[in-house]
Amino acid sequence: MDTVRAIVDDRAGSQRDTVFQIAPETGLELTYAGLQSVGQSLHDKFENLQVAPGDKVAFLLDNGHWTTALFLGVMYSGRVILPLNAVAGPDQLSYILDHSDAKVLFVSRSYKEKFSAVIGQLEREVLLIETDEDTGPAWPQGAEADTPLPPITPQNEALLIYTSGTTGLPKGAILTHQNVIAGGNNTASAHTLTDKDRALCVLPLYHINGEMVTVMAPLVSNGSVVMPHRFSTQHFWRWVSDHECTWFSVVPTIISYLIEHDEREAPDHDYRKIRKHVRFGRSASSALAPATHRAFEDRFGIRVVETMGLTETAAQILSNPLPPGKIKYGSPGRAYGNRAKIVNEQGADAKDGEKGELLIQGDNVMKGYYKNPEATRAAIDANGWFHTGDLAYRDEDGYYFITGRLKELIIKGGENIAPREIDDVLYKHPAILEAAAFGMPDDSYGEEVMACVAFKPGEACTPEELQALCVETLGKYKAPKTIYVLPDLPKGPSGKIQRLKLVDIVGSID
Secondary structure, three states: OOOOHHHHHHHHHHOOOEEEEEEOOEEEEEEHHHHHHHHHHHHHHHHHHOOOOOEEEEEOOOHHHHHHHHHHHHHHHOOOEEOOOOOOHHHHHHHHHHHEEEEEEEEEEHHHHHHHHHHHHHOOOOEEEEEEEOOOOOOOOOOOOOEEEEEEOOEEEEEEEOOOOOOOOOOOEEHHHHHHHHHHHHHHHHOOOOOOEEEEEOOOOOHHHHHHHHHHHHOOOOOEEEEOOOOOOOOOHHHHOOOOOOEEEHHHHHHHHHHHHHHHHHOOOOOHHHHOOOOOOEEEOOOOHHHHHHHHHHHOOEEEEEEEEEHHHEEEEOOOOOOOOOOOOOOEEEEEOOOEEEEEEOEEEOOOOOOEEEEEEEOOOOOOOOOOHHHHHHEOOOOOOOOEEEEEEEEEOOOOOEEEEEEOOOOOOOOOOOOOHHHHHHOOOOOOOEEEEEEEEEOOOOEEEEEEEEEEEOOOOHHHHHHHHHHHHHHHOOOOOEEOOOOOOOOHHHOOOOOOHHHHHHHHHH
């Protein structure tokens, strides 16, 4: 079974009434037969709307019954699904909708209103279909076509997902059916998932983690998933308990929230009962501080395995093993389902303990970046090794430890943020001579966005004014938490601003 359609058809044939997804707020259930029906219906409707196989179909939705159905159903139909990041700023959304060549946008009423300016100013025509996450799309009038499903192969494109780059403009990673199935299999293999396992997904389906780990992994392992609209500290353990989830996938920010909420509210949950069916929790998307890791396990008595994944590798590349395997705090673990290695500055394979760049090779490595052959060649070498840009070393037991990044991405709560896009906004202010955004370690988010600026001679403004400009352009999530005014920003021999030195400067100020 080498395509999404092949897996769904197989499940619908052998266990058509088995539940794949549960929406806890409404009680709606999606069976394998229902998932197959959605995929076939989407093909008929797309044919009527002249959306051809291989065309890009976007959604701007919160999680829900229909969000999952569209995510898998569009791939089933032979089209390419394009999830849009709901916390992205209007400039990014506008760029992605244009660059991706999306033909259709499924959008909720709330996001349609929030991003009305973006949608109204698109330079090319995109068919808008208002969609409720629970009840589904409001389809335009017209007779449905009745044509055979197009053939699809493992090499057909399935998913286009944009990730921030160091240039400030997001890059679109193209994942094939082979890639997304490998992504699901890597998670299922690392965590020994079976048809008895049920995941809780509280991460958004516009993020590779939510898509691959808690949708594709249950699909390939014949399991199931509970899919609330969004994360809630108040309801998290109730969902786990009521639906007898055996595992969950979160990011370090959520782990911190759950600890803090339990300490403050002391909710009436019987964790002994929950521990009877929960096998493990899983953390990824940014580094999990060992102190936070241990605090969660001590408080709830549930083992958490730290993992690592990337958009370009269909999520998981590394994972700590489940018991009785050894967990190493501070490490995202060993390679599962793909190959990993460290290369030093000379390009040679590094020895154990020697730092270098982490490279990944396997069926999960993306096809390439959409309409960006130069970036693709820079990222994937002639032997198929993907250069992650992460600095790391491997110990004698095969566990990897991440020590830094060649790339300058800020990872806040699992979301990649390019410093350059923040720089560009700050430079729009007439008083700014120099500007540089960077990430600072943060207990809740992994990293928090900060920035330093220097004024033009005779010019000035307040940090609050600059923050308001960033919030207006990029959204609150990406805007710097604090902006520091310096007389001059540190530079290297070439004149390039040195962001790492800014981290030291701000650290000494604080």
